[in-house]
Amino acid sequence: MTLVRWSPFEEMDKVFRRLGDNSFKKLGFDLAVDVYEDNDQVIAEMHIAGIDPKKIDVEVDGELLKISGMREVKKEYEHKNYFHREIVYGDFERIIALPKKVLSEGTKASYSNGVLKVNMPIENILKKKKITVN
Secondary structure (H helix, E strand, O other): OOOOOOOHHHHHHHHHHHOOOOOOHHHOOOOOEEEEEOOOEEEEEEEOOOOOHHHEEEEEEOOEEEEEEEEOOOHHHOOOOOOOOOOOOEEEEEEEEOOOOEOOOOOEEEEEOOEEEEEEEEOOOOOOOOOOOO
């Protein structure tokens, strides 16, 4: 009897290949996010081209950033005979654990050229305080 090491990810990949799909990415939006620190702010950038900024919701809660929204299907595309179709439509959501605690007050979000940028001020918990000795 030959022992074979079980790989759950290979098994899932086989299932998707049988369904005619070769990647997990095609199942939903590619919601890659860059998160970095600059000048006492945590900044998150996400490429979500083709989405109406009015359909994007941004929520900040301490150390979590939630970005959700919707890419609507254009009616003119519904009746076309496609040869290949990869653009995903519908609702999306991404929750990111932030590296530092941020303030929801003062958080700003902007959308330009398909890039959503969220600037969040870092909460300064460790403030200097002079202690007098009695």
